[in-house]
Amino acid sequence: MREGRVGEGTSMAWVTAVICLCVTLFLGKGASENDTKAPGATARGHVIMGGMFPIHRGVENTDHSFAPQPQTCVRLSVGALALSLIMINAIEVMNRSPLLTDLNITLGYRIQDSCSDVSTGLRAAADFIEQAKCVTGDNSSKCDQPVVTILGASFSEMSIVVARQLALHMIPQISYSSTAVILSDKHRFPSFLRTVPNDEHQTAAMVRLISLHGWNWVGMVISDGHYGRSALEHFAIQASENGICIAFRAILPYTGTDEDLDSAVRQAAQTILQNPKAQVIVSYTKSTHMADLYQELRNEMMRKGQRVELMRRVWLASDSWSTSASVQKDLTLEDIGQVVGFNFRTGNTASFNEYLDRLEATGYNSTQNNTFLEELFMLMNESNVSGNTDLLASEVVQAIKGKINPATILSVELAVAATAQAIASVCRNRDCKTPGNLQPWEVLETLRLHEFEGQGKTYTFDSQGDINQGYDVTIWRSLEGKINIHDIVAEWDSQTNNFTLTNSNSSGRLQDLQHVISKCSNSCIPGEFKKTSEGQHTCCYECINCTENYYSNDTDTDECMSCDRNTEWSPRGSAICFPKTLTFFKWQDRFAVCLLAFSVLGILLVLMVSALFIHKRDTPVVRAAGGPLSQVILYSLVVSYISAVLFVGKPSSLQCKARQVLFGISFTVCVSCILVKSLKILLAFQLNIDMQGALQKVYQSYLIVLACVALQVTICICWLVLKRPYKEIISLPQTLLEDCHEGSYLAFGVMLAYIALLAFVCFICAFVGRKLPQRYNEAKFITFSMLLYLISWLIFVPIYITTSGMYLPAVEMVVILISNYGILGCHFLPKCYIILFRKAQNTTSAFRKKLYEYNVKSTDSFSVSGSSVSEKQLDIQQSVRHSSSSSPIEDDVKPAVEKNYSNRDSFEVSYRGKNKFINRYNSHRRSLSF
Numbered sequence: 001m002r003e004g005r006v007g008e009g010t011s012m013a014w015v016t017a018v019i020c021l022c023v024t025l026f027l028g029k030g031a032s033e034n035d036t037k038a039p040g041a042t043a044r045g046h047v048i049m050g051g052m053f054p055i056h057r058g059v060e061n062t063d064h065s066f067a068p069q070p071q072t073c074v075r076l077s078v079g080a081l082a083l084s085l086i087m088i089n090a091i092e093v094m095n096r097s098p099l100l101t102d103l104n105i106t107l108g109y110r111i112q113d114s115c116s117d118v119s120t121g122l123r124a125a126a127d128f129i130e131q132a133k134c135v136t137g138d139n140s141s142k143c144d145q146p147v148v149t150i151l152g153a154s155f156s157e158m159s160i161v162v163a164r165q166l167a168l169h170m171i172p173q174i175s176y177s178s179t180a181v182i183l184s185d186k187h188r189f190p191s192f193l194r195t196v197p198n199d200e201h202q203t204a205a206m207v208r209l210i211s212l213h214g215w216n217w218v219g220m221v222i223s224d225g226h227y228g229r230s231a232l233e234h235f236a237i238q239a240s241e242n243g244i245c246i247a248f249r250a251i252l253p254y255t256g257t258d259e260d261l262d263s264a265v266r267q268a269a270q271t272i273l274q275n276p277k278a279q280v281i282v283s284y285t286k287s288t289h290m291a292d293l294y295q296e297l298r299n300e301m302m303r304k305g306q307r308v309e310l311m312r313r314v315w316l317a318s319d320s321w322s323t324s325a326s327v328q329k330d331l332t333l334e335d336i337g338q339v340v341g342f343n344f345r346t347g348n349t350a351s352f353n354e355y356l357d358r359l360e361a362t363g364y365n366s367t368q369n370n371t372f373l374e375e376l377f378m379l380m381n382e383s384n385v386s387g388n389t390d391l392l393a394s395e396v397v398q399a400i401k402g403k404i405n406p407a408t409i410l411s412v413e414l415a416v417a418a419t420a421q422a423i424a425s426v427c428r429n430r431d432c433k434t435p436g437n438l439q440p441w442e443v444l445e446t447l448r449l450h451e452f453e454g455q456g457k458t459y460t461f462d463s464q465g466d467i468n469q470g471y472d473v474t475i476w477r478s479l480e481g482k483i484n485i486h487d488i489v490a491e492w493d494s495q496t497n498n499f500t501l502t503n504s505n506s507s508g509r510l511q512d513l514q515h516v517i518s519k520c521s522n523s524c525i526p527g528e529f530k531k532t533s534e535g536q537h538t539c540c541y542e543c544i545n546c547t548e549n550y551y552s553n554d555t556d557t558d559e560c561m562s563c564d565r566n567t568e569w570s571p572r573g574s575a576i577c578f579p580k581t582l583t584f585f586k587w588q589d590r591f592a593v594c595l596l597a598f599s600v601l602g603i604l605l606v607l608m609v610s611a612l613f614i615h616k617r618d619t620p621v622v623r624a625a626g627g628p629l630s631q632v633i634l635y636s637l638v639v640s641y642i643s644a645v646l647f648v649g650k651p652s653s654l655q656c657k658a659r660q661v662l663f664g665i666s667f668t669v670c671v672s673c674i675l676v677k678s679l680k681i682l683l684a685f686q687l688n689i690d691m692q693g694a695l696q697k698v699y700q701s702y703l704i705v706l707a708c709v710a711l712q713v714t715i716c717i718c719w720l721v722l723k724r725p726y727k728e729i730i731s732l733p734q735t736l737l738e739d740c741h742e743g744s745y746l747a748f749g750v751m752l753a754y755i756a757l758l759a760f761v762c763f764i765c766a767f768v769g770r771k772l773p774q775r776y777n778e779a780k781f782i783t784f785s786m787l788l789y790l791i792s793w794l795i796f797v798p799i800y801i802t803t804s805g806m807y808l809p810a811v812e813m814v815v816i817l818i819s820n821y822g823i824l825g826c827h828f829l830p831k832c833y834i835i836l837f838r839k840a841q842n843t844t845s846a847f848r849k850k851l852y853e854y855n856v857k858s859t860d861s862f863s864v865s866g867s868s869v870s871e872k873q874l875d876i877q878q879s880v881r882h883s884s885s886s887s888p889i890e891d892d893v894k895p896a897v898e899k900n901y902s903n904r905d906s907f908e909v910s911y912r913g914k915n916k917f918i919n920r921y922n923s924h925r926r927s928l929s930f
Helices: 002-032 078-096 118-134 156-167 199-212 226-241 258-273 287-303 350-367 371-382 389-402 406-427 440-449 504-515 590-615 620-624 628-645 653-685 689-698 701-722 745-768 779-802 808-837 844-858 869-883 890-900 911-928
Strands: 041-043 047-053 056-060 072-076 107-113 147-151 173-175 192-194 217-223 245-252 280-284 313-317 337-344 452-454 457-459 471-475 477-479 482-484 488-493 498-501 528-531 542-545 581-583 726-731 735-741
Touching: 041 078, 041 371, 047 078, 047 118, 047 406, 072 371, 078 107, 078 350, 078 371, 078 389, 078 406, 107 118, 107 406, 118 147, 118 156, 147 406, 147 440, 156 173, 156 192, 156 226, 173 406, 199 226, 199 280, 199 313, 199 337, 199 471, 199 488, 199 498, 217 226, 217 258, 217 287, 226 245, 226 280, 245 258, 258 287, 337 406, 337 504, 350 371, 350 389, 371 389, 406 440, 406 452, 488 504, 498 504, 590 628, 590 808, 620 808, 628 653, 628 701, 628 808, 653 701, 653 726, 653 735, 653 745, 653 779, 653 808, 701 745, 735 808, 745 779, 779 808
Parallel strands: 047 107, 047 147, 147 173, 173 192, 217 245, 217 280, 280 313, 313 337, 581 735
Antiparallel strands: 041 107, 056 072, 337 471, 452 457, 471 488, 477 482, 488 498, 528 542, 726 735
16 A cells, blocks of 8 residues: 555656646746747636736846847746736636626636836736727637736836826736826826825825934935936935935946846945944845845944944835845844835735635646746756655645735735726626727726625725735844734824824833934934034034023923013023012112111111200300201201112102102201201301401301202202102123113202202312311311212213113112211211310300410511510400400400410500401301300
8 A cells, every 4th residue: 555655656757747747838938939929818708807027037138139039037026926916816706706897707817927127017018908899800709808907017016107108099907016196197107097196195104204203314325217217306305394305326237147136236245334423224126236235234334343243223215125135145033124115905815815825725726827936846857856746735835835925916906906997887787798888997997987896895996996905014123033014003094194002012012112312313302403514414413502581491492482581581402481580679689788787776876966966956066067057957867868778678659759758858958957057167267357257147057058958959849750769670691670760860960969969069169168176177077078079979970871780789779878868977986076075165265365366377477676575565465355245255365365475575456457357356256156
C-alpha cells in the first residue's frame, strides 16, 4: 500500500513536471512571438470588463532596433497578481448575484499587464479600445464582446497616460489605487473614476498627525512623476499653512537606468543623515525605492563607522508602500525606526479568502485562461524540490496571501460592484447580449449619476469622480520576528479632518511618537517669542524674551501680546500680565510717618511758643517781636503745618482742593506779617528822620497784612472757580498712582510766585537793616529764613515738574516743613531762648542801652576841644536827661555818657550832631515801643 502511494506520488510528480515544461515552452514562445493583444487572463461574458495591473515590475529591452516592437516583461509581482485575482473573484461573485442572474447576463473580463511601463500600458489600452471599436467595423461578427469598463491602473503615472487615451472614446476607467490629485480634474480626465480618495486628503491627514505631535521640521522623499510631484506640492502648501517646514526634498527617478537610481538613492541617504534634526520623513515613493533607500542608509552608516541605530527615523508612509513589509529586507524595525502607514479603508476579506481556498483546492487547474497565475506556478515549481503538487498549490496561495493588501480588496470590489450595478441599470431596458448595444459612455453616465452598494454600504462618486472613504492609520510593529503592518491604530475621516482611535491600545501606540523631537529649533517657552532670521525657514528661529508690558502665554508664539497699559503690567520675559496695584502716599509709609512726626512736632512747638509769648507779652522781647502780629504768625504756621498733613493718605476731591489753598493763604499771612515787621524796623532805623513822620502816618501794619493776604485769596478763589484741583489716577509702569492734579499749573505757579515775591521783599528789607543793635537785630534771622524759603522752593519747582511718583507729595511736604521750621527757628526760638535763659537781656534798660550805643555809633562824628567843652557838655547831658527823664534807661546811659565826655580838654560836640542824636533816639523809642 505504501509502495502504491509512493508510485502514485512519483507519477504525479512526472505529470507536474511535464505540465510545467509545456507552460515554459508556451511562455517562451509567447515571449519570442509576443502579441500584446493576447490577454493574460480572460473569461467570456455578455459584457466585458477590462483590467490593467502591473503584473510584472518592468520590461527588458534587449533589442535596440528603431522598429516599434513590444518589450519583454520581467520580474513577476505577486502582489499585483493578487489584485487581478481579487477582480476575478469580485466578477464571479457578481455573476452569482441576483442583480445579474435576474437579467440573465454575465460579466466577463479581459486582464492586461502594464508591466509598470508606460509604453506597455498604452499598448494594453489600445487593445481595449480596439475591442470596443471592433463591433462597429465590417468584420463585427468575428469580434468578441467589447470592453465597456476598465479597472486600473495601479500607479498614477500609468493612469494619467491611459486616461487621456481612453477619454477620447469615453471608456470609463476606474482605478483602485491611483491617488494623484490631477486625476480629479474632470476637464482633462472626464472618464476617469476611482474608489479611493486623492492625495490631497492623504497629505492633509499627514499634516494633521505632524501637527498633533508638535513636529515642524520634516524631510520628504518622493518618486519623480505626477504622483510624487503632486503629493509634494499639496503637502508643502498644507504644511506651510500649519507652520510646518520641509527640511529637504529627495526625489528618486520613477524610470531610468539602474545607475541613475543608485545615484539618486545614495544622494537621498546622505541628505537624510546630514539633517539629524529632521527626525520625521514623509515618503511618497514606490516600495522598491524605499527598500533601496533603507539599504543605502545602512551602508552609509557602515562606511562612516557609525551605529546603524543612528539612521532611525519616523517614516510617514503613503498608501504606495505602507503595506509593503518587504522594504526592510534584512533590516529590522530597530534599525529603520517607526513606520506610520496611511492606507485606504479595509473591508470584509472573507469572499476573497474563500476564493483562495478554492484556488488551493483546484491547484494548477485554476490557471486556465490565466497565464499570469500559470507563470507563478512555474516559478514556485522551480523551488519545489519535493514535486508535491498539493504542496505547490499551497505555496502559491500562501505567497499570494503574503502580498495581499486588505485595503485594495475593498477598492477593487467596489469598482467591480459599481460597474456591475451600472450595467444592470442600463440593461434592464435593452438587450445587452448583442455586441454594440451597450456603449461605454452609457455605463460612464450611469456610474457618475447613480449610487451603488458594496459590502453592505452605499457609495457614490463625487463631482470629481472620487470615493472618499478616509484612511486607516497603521503603525508597524515586530511580532515574532516578523513585521505586522496591519495594526490599525486610528481612522482618518476626511470630512471632519480628525482621527478616531480604533481601540484602547491605540492611544499608547500613538503616544510613543511623542518622545520623538523633529524641530529645527527648540520650542520657545511662554514669555518668549520666535525671531526668524532673514533668509531662514520660519521653523528655524531664536527665542527672544518679551519686553516689558508684553507677554506670551503659549509656546512658539510669533509675537508677544501687549498688556493693557492702563491696568496691567508685566516684567521682561513674562508669560502673564499682572494687575497694577493702586498706590498713594500712605499713612503707614515710614517716610510719611517721619514727616507727620515733624508736622506734629512743629504744631506743638508753635503752640508752646504762642503760650510763652502770651505769658511774657509785656516783655521787651515779645513786644519787639511784633506783639499781636507774632501770634498771627504762629497760628498761620499751625495752619501751614496742617496743610502739610493733607499731602498724606488716599487723596479725595476735597483734600486736593484744600491742601494747596490752605498752605498758600496761611503762609502768605505768615510772610506778610514778617514783611510788616521788616518794614517797621527799616522805618525806625534806616529812613531819613524827616520822612519817618510822613511814613508813620500812612504805615498801618494790619491793613498791609490784609491787603497782601487779600490778593492771595483772590488768586486762590480764581483757581478754584476756573480750574480747580482734582483727584486723578496716574498709570505708572507697575502701579496705579492715586494723586491730586493741580488743575491749573499756572494758577499753582502764580500762588507760589506771589509768596516768593513777598519773601523776596522781606529778604531785601532785612538785608538793608542788617546793622541794627545786636540784641534787637532780627535782620539776619529774617534774611536766613527767607533765603531758606526761596532756595527750597527753587529746588522744589524743577523736581516737581520733571518727576512723578508716589513720593512727589512728600517732596512738597518736605519743602513746606522746611519753610515752616525756618520761620519758627529763626524768628521765635532765639527769642524763646532769651526769655527762658537770658532774662537779664529781656529788660527795658538792656534794650535802651543797646539802642543808645547804636545811636551814639551811628551819629555824625563829634568834634571835641578843651576850650568849649564845658558848656556844650552840659547842654548834651541836659538834653539826654530831659529826653529820657521818664525812661528806665537813664541809669544805664548816664554813666556811659559821663564817661565818654569826661575829658574836658578834648571833647567838643557840635550842635548839629547833638540835635541829630536826640531826634534819632526819640524816634527809635517811639517806633520800637518798649
